[in-house]
Amino acid sequence: MPQPTTRARRTGHPGYSETLPRQPESAAPARRLxxxxxxxxxxxxxxxxxALIVxxxxxxxxxxxxxxxxxVVVERPGTARVRIGVVDFSKTPPVRKAPGPEDEGGRGLALVTExxxxxxSEPLPWGKRVWAELHG
Structure with missing residues (x-):
């Protein structure tokens, strides 16, 4: 598996990113990143x-x-701010919907919102970036 890369930003704060297989098991290295x-x-x-958000x-x-x-991209746009993004090759934007009591899924974006x-999400020429920001 490729190692995460670090690159300098104009703000002087590094960003971390890693390309991962599109598999459920990729959540673990994304959390580590x-x-x-x-x-x-x-x-x-x-x-x-x-880690929960990613x-x-x-x-x-x-x-x-x-x-x-x-x-997966983790950036530091400010002193006490972290921006987590996941880039994929689908142009369909995420939709937050209220799951029913019997639904097994559909709660992820509600958790991210919380x-x-x-x-x-930001459209890209080949797909999109879905991001969430945390402030310390």
Whole structure:
């Protein structure tokens, strides 16, 4: 499996990213990436919420994307802010819907909404990036 990459940002804060197979098992390395980034930035108080959020975003990408891989990106847009994104090759934007009591799924974006300061999606020429932001 490829190693995460780090690159400098204009703000001087690094970003972490990793390309992962589009499989449910990719949630575990995505969580490790979020925890490692938060630890490097001394934002440990955001790590567990970030790990839950990335798990949900990866699960959605696994279910809805079209190609064999996804990309997880963890950025630090501000001193006490972390932005977690999952890039996939589907152009269909995520839809938050209220699941019924018998539904097994459909609660992921509700959890992201609860934990994150904000979330959304950005269209890309080949797909989309779904992101969530945490503030410390």
């Amino acid at each position: 979020v925890r490692a980034a938060c630890a490097a930035w001394r934002l440990d108080d955001l790590a567990e919420d970030g 798990s949900e975003l990866v699960a959605n990408a696994v279910q809805h994307a079209r190609r064999d891989s996804i990309r 934990l994150a300061e904000g979330w959304g």
